[in-house]
Amino acid sequence: MAKVTNMNLELTTACPFRCPQCYCSMENVKHLALDTAKKALAEGAALGLQSVSLSGGETMCYPHLLEVISYAKKECGIPGVHAAFSGWRLTESVVTQLLEAGLDSISISLNGSTEAVNSLTRQGYADAIRALTLLRDMGYEHTTVNWVMHSNNVDDFDDLVSLCASFNVELLDVISFKPDAKAQLKSVPSQEQLLTVAKKIKNQSGKPTIYVERCYSQLLALVADTKLFGNFNRGKFRGCTAGYDAVSVNVDGSYSPCRHIHYKENYGSIREYMEQSPVIRALAACDETVAEEPCKSCRFLLNCRPCIGVNTEIDDRIAFKNAYCHVNG
Ligand SMILES: C[S@@+](CC[C@H](N)C(=O)[O-])C[C@H]1O[C@@H](n2cnc3c(N)ncnc32)[C@H](O)[C@@H]1O
Numbered sequence: 001m002a003k004v005t006n007m008n009l010e011l012t013t014a015c016p017f018r019c020p021q022c023y024c025s026m027e028n029v030k031h032l033a034l035d036t037a038k039k040a041l042a043e044g045a046a047l048g049l050q051s052v053s054l055s056g057g058e059t060m061c062y063p064h065l066l067e068v069i070s071y072a073k074k075e076c077g078i079p080g081v082h083a084a085f086s087g088w089r090l091t092e093s094v095v096t097q098l099l100e101a102g103l104d105s106i107s108i109s110l111n112g113s114t115e116a117v118n119s120l121t122r123q124g125y126a127d128a129i130r131a132l133t134l135l136r137d138m139g140y141e142h143t144t145v146n147w148v149m150h151s152n153n154v155d156d157f158d159d160l161v162s163l164c165a166s167f168n169v170e171l172l173d174v175i176s177f178k179p180d181a182k183a184q185l186k187s188v189p190s191q192e193q194l195l196t197v198a199k200k201i202k203n204q205s206g207k208p209t210i211y212v213e214r215c216y217s218q219l220l221a222l223v224a225d226t227k228l229f230g231n232f233n234r235g236k237f238r239g240c241t242a243g244y245d246a247v248s249v250n251v252d253g254s255y256s257p258c259r260h261i262h263y264k265e266n267y268g269s270i271r272e273y274m275e276q277s278p279v280i281r282a283l284a285a286c287d288e289t290v291a292e293e294p295c296k297s298c299r300f301l302l303n304c305r306p307c308i309g310v311n312t313e314i315d316d317r318i319a320f321k322n323a324y325c326h327v328n329g
């Protein structure tokens with residue numbers, strides 16, 4: 001039977017910002033229908049959903065945000081209900097309402113410790129800092145910072161970690177740069193930069209805890225690499241989980257395997273989608289046995305499942321490869 005552990009809900013395409021890195025298409029403002037969101041959450045819960053990520057566009061622009069959070073938590077009992085924000089219009093009363101509705105964590109997106117570094121890839125620095133100040137001053141203990149790693153913000157990593165500590169941030173989530181809205185990847189970190197950040201993550205102690213998102217598989221492989229005991233990042237869930245146990249519900253109610261794989265399909269239910277979609281079937285078969293270069297000859301082949309979205313968005317093809325990863329030289 002189909003199992004769905006993680007769900008992404010694309011709540012809206014509205015956003016006051018236009019971040020240079022952004023993968024969202026914002027040509028027309030659309031909001032996910034409330035009924036569609038509720039149906040997906042109820043069905044996901046029945047299929048074993050552990051975590052739902054609420055996102056956009058700017059999540060704060062969604063008119064039914066509180067209702068969706070409350071439904072996910074109180075009606076469906078989903079263990080982890082998370083939302084990412086730029087910080088725009090986050091006030092003390094909004095935060096209180098979000099938490100009362102049942103939100104388990106609040107992520108603020110920030111790509112640099114200074115306006116200069118952040119603005120290379122994101123807008124809204126002042127809003128993010130204001131939101132982090134507010135959350136700290138409210139005594140909130142579950143703030144996450146979402147940091148998308150680019151070649152142009154790696155040198156700022158130590159300062160960003162210190163900034164997170166000063167805001168009592170619980171978790172720093174290191175996110176891989178996916179193709180932007182023009183299907184381009186212009187600031188991919190070098191091999192040396194990946195090694196540097198992996199070493200820093202290994203040496204980090206105290207707050208914030210540094211978490212590497214599952215689909216940043218090459219960085220997970222580097223962090224988990226040991227001389228004595230081999231590599232701990234292995235098994236089916238060692239990287240990208242597209243086609244396995246994740247689903248993204250798009251703003252128009254269609255389904256895709258992940259927010260970054262734009263093969264959208266319409267089915268009567270998530271269960272039918274997971275069991276019948278040819279895209280899901282092709283992804284489920286996309287493992288190391290069909291690897292292509294640079295992954296095929298990479299020493300981390302069994303410690304990595306590359307972000308398959310990189311290939312689908314740039315080459316329009318499902319393949320076990322990431323031509324934009326520099327780990328294998
Ligand atoms: C699309 S935003 C939506 C929520 C909100 N507007 C925000 O910026 O936090 C969700 C997350 O995706 C990240 N993001 C945007 N474009 C990206 C890209 N090309 N690759 C990886 N992450 C990206 C953002 O930095 C943010 O942390």
Ligand code: SF4
Pocket residue numbers: 015016017018019022023024056057058086122123124
């Ligand atoms: S990353 Fe978030 S804040 Fe920036 S343009 Fe995209 S949706 Fe808006």
Ligand code: SF4
Pocket residue numbers: 217218221294295296298299300301304305306307321322325326327328
């Ligand atoms: S080259 Fe491929 S297998 Fe090796 S670390 Fe990069 S994405 Fe993973």
